[in-house]
Amino acid sequence: MTFWATPVGWTIMTVGQILAVTVGVLISLAFLLLADRKIWAGVQLRKGPNTVGPFGLMQSFADFLKFVLKEVIIPAGADKFVFLFAPILSFTLAFGAWAAIPLAPGWVVSNINVGVLYLFAISSLGVYGIIMGGWASNSKYPFLGGLRSAAQMVSYEVSIGFIIVTVILLAGSMNLQAIVAEQDGGFWNWNVLGGGGQGIWHLLAAIVMIPMMVMFFISALAETNRPPFDLPEAESELVAGYQVEYSSTPYLLFMIGEYANIVLMCALISILFFGGWSAPWPTPYLAHVPATLASFHGLIIFMIKIVFWFFMFAMVKSIVPRYRYDQLMRLGWKVLLPTSLVGVVAIAAWRVFGPGHGAGA
Numbered sequence: 001m002t003f004w005a006t007p008v009g010w011t012i013m014t015v016g017q018i019l020a021v022t023v024g025v026l027i028s029l030a031f032l033l034l035a036d037r038k039i040w041a042g043v044q045l046r047k048g049p050n051t052v053g054p055f056g057l058m059q060s061f062a063d064f065l066k067f068v069l070k071e072v073i074i075p076a077g078a079d080k081f082v083f084l085f086a087p088i089l090s091f092t093l094a095f096g097a098w099a100a101i102p103l104a105p106g107w108v109v110s111n112i113n114v115g116v117l118y119l120f121a122i123s124s125l126g127v128y129g130i131i132m133g134g135w136a137s138n139s140k141y142p143f144l145g146g147l148r149s150a151a152q153m154v155s156y157e158v159s160i161g162f163i164i165v166t167v168i169l170l171a172g173s174m175n176l177q178a179i180v181a182e183q184d185g186g187f188w189n190w191n192v193l194g195g196g197g198q199g200i201w202h203l204l205a206a207i208v209m210i211p212m213m214v215m216f217f218i219s220a221l222a223e224t225n226r227p228p229f230d231l232p233e234a235e236s237e238l239v240a241g242y243q244v245e246y247s248s249t250p251y252l253l254f255m256i257g258e259y260a261n262i263v264l265m266c267a268l269i270s271i272l273f274f275g276g277w278s279a280p281w282p283t284p285y286l287a288h289v290p291a292t293l294a295s296f297h298g299l300i301i302f303m304i305k306i307v308f309w310f311f312m313f314a315m316v317k318s319i320v321p322r323y324r325y326d327q328l329m330r331l332g333w334k335v336l337l338p339t340s341l342v343g344v345v346a347i348a349a350w351r352v353f354g355p356g357h358g359a360g361a
Contacts, residue, residue: 017109021098029259030060032307036314043318067252075138075245082136087246087253090129094260097122101267102177104277104298106291115176116164119268120157123223126261127153133254134242145241148231148325155332156222162340163216166209166347167272170195180276187280192273201354208346213273215336215343217312220265222332224258227317231325266309270302277302 003009034049034056041048049059074080100115102108112118127150134146170191171179183189192213194205222229243254270276277298286294323331 014109018099021103021109022095025095025098025260025263026256029256029263030064031057032263032310033060033259035307035310036317039311039314040318043315064252067248070248072248072250077138078245079136079138082132083245084250086129086133086136087250087257089132090126090257091253091260093122093126093129094257094264097264098260100176101264102180102271102276103302104295105177107295107299108177111175111177113173113175116168116174120161120164123157123160123261126257129254129257130242133246137242137245139245141244142242145244149225149242152225152229152231152328152332153223155329156219156336159332159336159340160216160219160223162337162344163212163219164272165344166212166340167191169344169347169351170205170209176271176276180271180278183275184278186282187275189278190273190275201350205347205350205354208343208350209273211339212343213269215340216269216273217309218331219336220269221313221316222328224262224265226262226313228320228322229328230322231328262313263306263310266306266313267302269309270305274305276305 004013037059038048038056049056052059052062074083097119099109100112100118102111110118130149130153131146134142134144134149137143167179168174171182173179173182179191182195183191187193189195192206192209194202194209221227225231243251246254279297279301283297286297289297
């Protein structure tokens with residue numbers, strides 16, 4: 001029995017894994033936030049942040065230092081406990097979801113068989129932080145922003161749920177590592193193209209899964225309150241939405257939680273539809289290298305996919321005008337929800353009547 005198999009060793013290893021993932025996500029957020037600002041500036045023919053550090057690379061760290069050193073201001077009529085607890089809850093839940101995300105073969109903090117359900121639960125709880133922040137501020141603008149966010153996030157969670165059901169039907173598992181493993185061997189095995197195989201049956205599955213992927217991307221924008229669905233913090237109507245009364249570190253926690261959720265959605269799109277750490281080409285050469293090196297290969301592939309999808313999030317923010325609230329809700333309930341239900345029925349029928357009659361392709 002090795003030391004790492006003892007309770008003390010297991011605890012040390014688990015805490016080390018949690019710290020590694022948390023620190024890694026935080027550092028990546030600093031540079032992704034800078035990239036978000038640079039992409040937005042590039043679309044508008046501006047330079048963006050370019051003063052702090054070489055090429056402006058230290059801008060996010062300077063902003064972090066500024067937020068930490070500023071005074072925490074709590075409105076006189078606010079519920080102080082709830083006011084301060086709300087950003088902590090949002091921050092904690094945003095990073096808690098990363099526990100089930102497989103970063104590379106065998107690299108996951110908690111390899112649970114119901115990883116998809118775990119992510120559903122965490123994302124459902126995330127709305128409470130925003131509602132609590134809006135209510136505890138004791139101001140009408142944050143309160144309206146919190147209500148908007150609650151309705152918006154609940155509406156699009158339903159669509160995301162049905163879309164993920166189509167992936168579960170294809171993969172036959174709710175374990176995220178198993179979902180990625182099913183897509184290994186090349187891009188033609190990715191779920192977005194029907195989950196592998198040849199012939200007319202898999203072409204039919206791809207015809208369903210490509211729209212499901214696009215709908216997941218749109219729903220992820222709404223779920224994370226990103227433009228063009230940033231109605232909860234619409235500056236022209238609500239000043240800054242549910243976080244208007246926040247400053248200093250509490251505001252920073254809200255923003256970090258929001259961006260951690262955005263990167264989480266980029267990771268989920270990569271895992272569910274684009275093979276996660278699996279390369280777009282066959283990788284027989286990895287059989288002859290050490291397992292650790294093969295894991296680093298998968299990690300790099302996974303990071304490239306996350307950066308690509310973050311770039312797509314940033315481009316949508318830059319070029320798509322904001323929706324009206326009634327358009328937002330109409331899109332969620334009258335377009336995405338019925339279409340995702342049709343997708344679930346179609347993929348279920350494909351599994352039952354397709355090749356292998358439910359035994360898989």
